[in-house]
Amino acid sequence: MIEDEASARRYVEELGDKDAIERLELMIRLLLEENARQNLISRPSEQQVWQRHIADSAQLLRFVPRETSGKWLDLGTGAGFPGLVIAVLRPDIPVFLVESRARRVEWLVRASEAMGLGNCQTIGQRLENVPPFAARFISARAFAPLPKLLKLSAPFSTKATTYLLPKGRSAAQELSELPKRSRSMFHVEQSLTDSGAGIIVSAGVTEVER
Numbered sequence: 001m002i003e004d005e006a007s008a009r010r011y012v013e014e015l016g017d018k019d020a021i022e023r024l025e026l027m028i029r030l031l032l033e034e035n036a037r038q039n040l041i042s043r044p045s046e047q048q049v050w051q052r053h054i055a056d057s058a059q060l061l062r063f064v065p066r067e068t069s070g071k072w073l074d075l076g077t078g079a080g081f082p083g084l085v086i087a088v089l090r091p092d093i094p095v096f097l098v099e100s101r102a103r104r105v106e107w108l109v110r111a112s113e114a115m116g117l118g119n120c121q122t123i124g125q126r127l128e129n130v131p132p133f134a135a136r137f138i139s140a141r142a143f144a145p146l147p148k149l150l151k152l153s154a155p156f157s158t159k160a161t162t163y164l165l166p167k168g169r170s171a172a173q174e175l176s177e178l179p180k181r182s183r184s185m186f187h188v189e190q191s192l193t194d195s196g197a198g199i200i201v202s203a204g205v206t207e208v209e210r
């Protein structure tokens with residue numbers, strides 16, 4: 001379990017090279033500045049950005065093969081989580097961040113430009129209005145209740161899509177409330193950043209050997 005800021009940073013350092021860690025440091029600096037202007041992350045979590053936001057996002061890569069192809073779609077990226085962190089740590093994956101609120105879209109564009117990310121595109125629209133494409137990965141943190149999330153993301157989902165949905169403490173409950181047929185398409189994995197939290201993951205997808 002990732003218990004504090006130092007272990008969160010060490011965890012992320014295992015996943016990214018020196019450039020990636022420098023980019024994340026820049027992202028954190030800009031995020032804390034921007035958080036004084038708009039509400040991106042909670043005030044208490046400002047003291048725990050590595051644990052609560054960066055490592056919490058980065059841990060999704062446990063379920064992503066080293067070599068992979070296809071697009072990553074992050075729904076309701078808001079402050080940048082998890083999609084912007086994924087784009088930094090996996091420059092080989094084209095990452096699409098969907099966010100509807102104009103000020104958050106501005107923030108995401110500015111942060112990704114400042115970090116010089118060539119693999120990241122911000123789509124400043126409601127997901128409902130985004131022309132569908134096949135996504136290899138779909139992530140969403142604190143975006144919508146599971147039934148709504150699955151309905152809105154269905155046009156982007158194929159048989160090859162892996163869903164990675166950090167759902168906090170409601171993960172098992174939300175999954176148990178799905179109709180049986182949809183429920184069998186997912187399982188819950190333990191979060192590494194919060195012992196009470198779970199990540200809803202597509203059935204058959206397990207941790208990748210590193």
Ligand SMILES: C[S@@+](CC[C@H](N)C(=O)[O-])C[C@H]1O[C@@H](n2cnc3c(N)ncnc32)[C@H](O)[C@@H]1O
Pocket residue numbers: 075076077078079080081082098099100101104125126127128140141142143
């Ligand atoms: C609670 S925030 C979570 C932000 C981020 N994923 C995180 O965990 O820090 C939810 C975000 O989803 C965005 N959102 C909600 N419904 C949306 C929709 N239909 N299309 C695009 N973005 C949406 C909101 O504007 C908001 O920024």
